[in-house]
Amino acid sequence: MDNKFIVSARKYRPQNFNTVVGQSHITTTLKNAIRNNQLAHAFLFCGPRGVGKTTCARILAKTINCTSPTADGEACNTCNSCVSFDAGTSLNIHELDAASNNSVDDIRSLVEQVRFAPQAGKYKVYIVDEVHMLSASAFNAFLKTLEEPPSYAIFILATTEKHKILPTILSRCQIFDFKRITNNDTVTHLQEIVDKEEINAEKAALQVIAQKSEGCMRDSLSILDKIVSFTNGTVTYQNTLEHLNILDEDYYFKLLDCMQQQDMAGAMMLYDQINRKGFEGDLVLNGFAEFIRNLLVSKDAKSAALLEVVEGMQDKYVSTASKTGLSYLVSALNILNEAEINYKMARNKRLHVELTLIKLNFLQQAIDLAMDNGTVVKKKRVDGPVAFKTRAVTPIQYQQAAAKTPEAKLYIDQKPVAAPAAAKPAPPTPTHQAAAAMAPPPVRTAPRQAPASNGVKKSLLDVLREKAGDRYAVEEIxxxxxxxxxxxxxxxxxxxxxxxxxxxxxxxxTFRAARLEIENEIRFTVTVSALTSQKFVEQEKMMLMDHIHTNFNNRAIVFNVLVEAGEREDIPLHMRLNSKDKFEHIASQYPLVKELKDRLKLEIDY
Known part of the structure; x- marks a missing residue:
């Protein structure tokens, strides 16, 4: 136990620009500026956590004070300045944590140090980390020094939240935006570290660590240290999933297979197995939504580059996506997203997840019902006004004449009724001939046929009518x-x-004494004699409106309650006073109540 353990994030912190991972656009710019002697007096490094902001600031401070830099603008790491910097004893670099030193006095002490020139080296570098934590007064005290510092002073500000910094500070700095480190760069760097440490690690496990870190190199190194300690030096795909509490993607493939076959029992049993392993419902919903998203990405070769899964799973995703319909994936993603949003408000978390799985299980039936010849049938939306439709009424004489004609068909309630086949035509009589002469010429109306499906899209209502048939009666409104x-x-x-x-x-x-007066076709007025009577009517207003709407079959009817002017009504005291007035009235009658409130220092919620 003589050797003290150093975490990988500190042990393998880059010491020159070439070893910085995933930020080549920034390191190249800084090296060129050093080589061409075009250094700015103030830099602002901003970006997500753990991507190398402070590391690049330290490398820049070491490189500009190096006495013998290399040809490509790197520090030599052998001169006295570089050695003292690596040992942490250099007097030319000052780091300030703005999160804990964010007052005006801290900035003033920093400004006073700037006046003194460096004892050795060319530059004094001041690194202010988490600069967005400075107060507004501290920012203002820093403005003048940041705008016109001495020739030997260089300021490097680092922050994760650039939007919180004053625009006056931003305009005085040269801004560098750090980006998230890609999964491929993270895996490559982790592979170099495990090779140096002689650790047995599967590439799939390193890919899972890179996905979990979400572009943060420091997080990925911390996760690697934990898993190495957990597994005693052997990092595999399975123990990485176990340690990071990640559900294996095979479970999602099985869930999707059960839902495609509409095997609800199998899906519920599979979720019970997942739940017994200790995975929370929101983790399952989020993981399944990400799985569906990956399938959606795999549907098109153009978006295949967005698929970030472990090595060897790409082919499985592509083959599964080819068997799954696009409409099912989009609808499932919508259901999962809504379920994940409402998960926190659900009391029974398990039931909430199971209801989501049931919806997904019967989702294919809903999609099949809305399909017609392989195309999705949508309801027609009418944005403009709809014209009032009328139907011509057949004259009575024509109906009588048509009733005697065997070939005619009468439409009753919009349903054709054919004449009996066995009936024989009666010989025409003079009366019938006269009626036929008076009637308009007969118009033969063909029976209503289903719309043809050759190239013409059907509405959802027509599709449902064809599938349901005559099993449901249509009632007239x-x-x-x-x-x-x-x-x-x-x-x-x-x-x-x-x-x-x-x-x-x-x-x-009150209702018997009320006077009713109709204002127009849908509005009437109820007049009562007193304020208390008005309150009685208002209490029954909801049930009364429902009663009136039902009798008139008209939901647009409304009414107002008016109190007729007359003698002043003696309203009871408890109906006239609000909460504050009630307390003051009680306190005036019983002074001890107010004294009790003052002694106990009570606050009354009026």
Missing amino acids: KEAEVLSMEKLRACWDSYTELLEKQLKHSSAG
């Missing part, structure tokens, strides 16, 4: 009635009797 005083009074009296049966005698008396 009743027309809405306008207000009439006779029917309104009958409806009002019937509701009054209903109040009497419910033993609401006060409300029933």
Whole structure:
């Protein structure tokens, strides 16, 4: 135990620009600036966490003070300046953590240090990490020094939240945006480290670590250290999934297979097995949504580059995606996204996930129902006004004449009724001949046929009619009635009797004394004599409106309640006072109540 353990993130921190991973656009710019002696006096390094901002700042500070830099602008790592910098004893670099030193006094002390020239080397470098944590006053105290520093002072500001920095600071700095490190670069770097440490690691395991780190190299190195300790030096795909609490993708393939076969029992048993392993429902929903997204990406060769899965799984995704319909994937992704959003509000988390799986299990049936000859049938949306449709009424004389004609067909309630086949035509009589002469010429109406499907898209209603047949009866919608005083009074009296049966005698008396007046076809006014009567009517307004709408078959009917002007009503005190007035009234009658409130320092919620 003599050798102290150093985590990989510190042990393998890059010492020159060439070893920085995934930020070649920044390291190349900095090396060219050093080589051409075109250094700015202030830099701002911004980007996600763990991508090399502070590392590049330290490498830049070491390189510009190196006494014998290389031809490509790198530090030699052998001179006294580089050695002292690597040992942490250099006096030319000062690091300030703005998260804990964010006051004006901290910035003033930093500004005072800037006045002193370096004792050795050419530049004094000041690295301010997490600079967005500085207060507004500290930023303002830093402005003048940042704009016109001494020739030997260089400031490097690092932050993860550039939008929180004042524009006056941004305009004084040369800004470098660091990007997330790609999974391929992360895997390559991890492979170099495990080779140096002589660790047995599968490439699939390193790919899972890279995906879990989400572009943060420091996180990936920390995860690698944990798994190496957990597995005693052997990193495999299975133990990596176990340690990171990641569900194996084979479970998602099995779930999708059960849903494609509409095997609800198999899907529920598979989820029970996943739940017994300790995986939470939101993790399953999120993982399944990501799995569906990968299948959607695999449907098209153009988007195949977006597929980031472990090595050897690409072919399986592509083959599964070719067997799965595009409409199913999009609908499933929508259902999973909605379920994941509502997961936190669900009381029974397991039931919430199981309901989502049931929806996905029967999703294919819903898609099949909305398909016609392989194309999706959508409901027609009518944005503009719809014209009022009328149907011509056949004259009575023509109906009588047509009834005697064996070839005619009468349409009753829009359904054709054919004449009996066995009936023989009766010989025409003079009366019939006269009626036929008076009637308009007969118009033969062909029976209604289903619309042809050759190249013409059917509406969803027509498709459902073809599949359902005559199993469902279509009822005619009743027309809405306008207000009439006779029917309104009958409806009002019937509701009054209903109040009497419910033993609401006060409300029933108010309804009997109320005066009704119709303003227009859908609005009427109820006039009562007192404010308390108005409250009785308002209490019954919801049930009364439903009663009126049902009788008139018109949901547009509304009414107002008015109080007629008359003698001032003696309203009870508890109905006139609000909460604050009630307390003051009680306190005036009982002073000890107010004294109790003041002594206990109570706050009353009015």
